[in-house]
Amino acid sequence: MPRPREFEPEQVLDTAMREFWARGYRATSVDDLVRATGVKPGSLYSAFPGGKHALLMGSLERYSKLVVPQKLGELGDPGASVAQVRAYFDGLVRDLLSPEGRPGCLLVNSAIENAAADPGVAAVVRGHHARLENCFTTALRTARRRGEIPAAVDPVARAKGLVATSQGLMVVGKANPDGEVLRAIVDSAFAGLM
Amino acid sequence: MPRPREFEPEQVLDTAMREFWARGYRATSVDDLVRATGVKPGSLYSAFPGGKHALLMGSLERYSKLVVPQKLGELGDPGASVAQVRAYFDGLVRDLLSPEGRPGCLLVNSAIENAAADPGVAAVVRGHHARLENCFTTALRTARRRGEIPAAVDPVARAKGLVATSQGLMVVGKANPDGEVLRAIVDSAFAGLM
DNA sequence: TTTGTTCTTGAACGTTCGTTCTTGTATAGT
DNA sequence: ACTATACAAGAACGAACGTTCAAGAACAAA
Numbered sequence: 001m002p003r004p005r006e007f008e009p010e011q012v013l014d015t016a017m018r019e020f021w022a023r024g025y026r027a028t029s030v031d032d033l034v035r036a037t038g039v040k041p042g043s044l045y046s047a048f049p050g051g052k053h054a055l056l057m058g059s060l061e062r063y064s065k066l067v068v069p070q071k072l073g074e075l076g077d078p079g080a081s082v083a084q085v086r087a088y089f090d091g092l093v094r095d096l097l098s099p100e101g102r103p104g105c106l107l108v109n110s111a112i113e114n115a116a117a118d119p120g121v122a123a124v125v126r127g128h129h130a131r132l133e134n135c136f137t138t139a140l141r142t143a144r145r146r147g148e149i150p151a152a153v154d155p156v157a158r159a160k161g162l163v164a165t166s167q168g169l170m171v172v173g174k175a176n177p178d179g180e181v182l183r184a185i186v187d188s189a190f191a192g193l194m
Numbered sequence: 195m196p197r198p199r200e201f202e203p204e205q206v207l208d209t210a211m212r213e214f215w216a217r218g219y220r221a222t223s224v225d226d227l228v229r230a231t232g233v234k235p236g237s238l239y240s241a242f243p244g245g246k247h248a249l250l251m252g253s254l255e256r257y258s259k260l261v262v263p264q265k266l267g268e269l270g271d272p273g274a275s276v277a278q279v280r281a282y283f284d285g286l287v288r289d290l291l292s293p294e295g296r297p298g299c300l301l302v303n304s305a306i307e308n309a310a311a312d313p314g315v316a317a318v319v320r321g322h323h324a325r326l327e328n329c330f331t332t333a334l335r336t337a338r339r340r341g342e343i344p345a346a347v348d349p350v351a352r353a354k355g356l357v358a359t360s361q362g363l364m365v366v367g368k369a370n371p372d373g374e375v376l377r378a379i380v381d382s383a384f385a386g387l388m
Numbered sequence: 389t390t391t392g393t394t395c396t397t398g399a400a401c402g403t404t405c406g407t408t409c410t411t412g413t414a415t416a417g418t
Numbered sequence: 419a420c421t422a423t424a425c426a427a428g429a430a431c432g433a434a435c436g437t438t439c440a441a442g443a444a445c446a447a448a
């Protein structure tokens with residue numbers, strides 16, 4: 001008997017995610033979200049108990065489930081090797097250089113802005129890093145088995161290094177979206193691998 | 195004939211720097227600064243025309259001039275080699291693991307929070323990265339000349355990679371201040387160098 | 389001692405923040 | 419057709435924001 005909802009919560013979360021991504025958490029006001037989604041405060045708060053913070057957490061979840069897999073591409077598939085790791089980094093650079101790529105990565109931004117004061121955010125970020133490391137490790141192991149990289153490479157240690165490089169790439173790209181610099185960083189990360 | 199100032203502007207900047215460092219720009223209110231410095235709003239605004247934003251820029255300058263050189267240590271001296279680069283990274287890890295180290299690096303935090311929307315901040319961050327790269331490049335050149343690292347190493351490219359790793363280290367450390375992880379990252383950054 | 393200048397102080401400014409509440413509306417079961 | 423229920427809309431809330439202003443105070447030159 002209730003009146004049906006006139007908006008799709010997932011679509012609202014999608015829009016909120018884009019806002020947080022572009023401007024950051026504190027710089028995005030609830031009014032910004034109301035304007036961007038077209039959903040009025042009352043409806044927003046009844047659909048998302050917990051308000052602005054709940055919308056951030058929902059956005060991070062959605063980012064992990066939709067945006068990250070898309071960026072991982074074939075690196076998420078079984079059988080991925082160094083070539084797919086390299087393709088992932090090339091994709092990061094391409095994104096950073098595109099006009100829409102300026103916001104970088106929502107998870108990096110949230111790690112810096114919120115992780116220290118918000119254990120929930122920190123947990124999501126840790127999960128993301130673990131997932132990245134896992135993909136890298138698996139791919140490096142595959143590559144080593146196939147003899148595509150030197151046997152001396154330690155997949156786990158090297159994967160941790162690649163995680164750090166990917167996060168650092170986002171920081172450098174924020175202040176200096178210069179293709180030469182970013183490509184040099186990626187090249188040096190793959191030294192001794194390809 | 196004027197009444198003398200009762201506070202030291204540099205000391206105020208020092209306190210402001212620590213506040214921005216610990217909580218971020220938007221999360222630090224002018225009232226926080228008033229409380230931390232003991233300087234009332236009127237005096238603050240007359241000593242620092244431009245208000246909160248001017249205090250941020252002043253803090254970044256002060257950070258670059260005082261905190262960064264201290265962290266660079268002997269890496270800033272002529273004659274520095276790989277050992278000093280390694281010592282710099284070990285210092286970063288040590289800082290991240292200490293209780294006071296949680297805020298990470300003010301310049302990384304500002305790059306993520308403000309660089310995209312604030313060209314002034316972006317310029318300071320770019321300057322910092324250039325300075326870091328320069329120190330690394332010089333040290334790697336020295337090391338190569340002394341035969342301490344393989345001649346195949348490209349000092350400039352490798353230095354850019356080390357800059358990215360140092361920035362990524364801060365992001366990872368924010369969400370996961372785990373000594374094993376951070377040390378593995380540093381180890382992998384020095385693979386093929388020592 | 390008087391005067392001029394710049395300081396300190398803290399109240400006050402208008403704005404914007406995140407959130408809640410009130411009022412009216414659309415719908416499905418009776 | 420009526421009623422119960424959840425929703426839509428946006429006004430309204432107190433608190434906090436960054437900033438300015440008005441008043442008195444402290445010093446140095448005259």
